[in-house]
Amino acid sequence: xxITTSYEAECEAILAAARKAFSQEWFTLLIRSDSQAAVTAYxxxxxxxxxxxxxxxxxxxxKIRLQNT
Numbered sequence: 001x002x003i004t005t006s007y008e009a010e011c012e013a014i015l016a017a018a019r020k021a022f023s024q025e026w027f028t029l030l031i032r033s034d035s036q037a038a039v040t041a042y043x044x045x046x047x048x049x050x051x052x053x054x055x056x057x058x059x060x061x062x063k064i065r066l067q068n069t
Contacts, residue, residue, distance in 0.1 A: 010035035014042055014066070015051050018058040028063045039068045 004012075014031055021029045033039050041047045043066055047055060058064065 007035070007037055008048055010038035011041060011047050011051055014038055015047075015054055015058075018055070018062065018064060022058055022062060027061070030065045030067060032067045032069045034069050036068045039066045042066055 010033060014033060017031050018029065021027075038047075042055065045052070045055075
């Protein structure tokens, strides 16, 4: 991942969870994160640009629900 902010790391973790679930053919997913900023960003499609294309793909193929803990 290189040098990054904690916000970007949280966003990457959310995307990694979706990626892993998709590879396991789990098409309904609940992702819980303690990062309100990252959850809100994904819910509003305002995540960092480098994650947008993959998230858009997974979001169309899967039923993903995000929740802040």
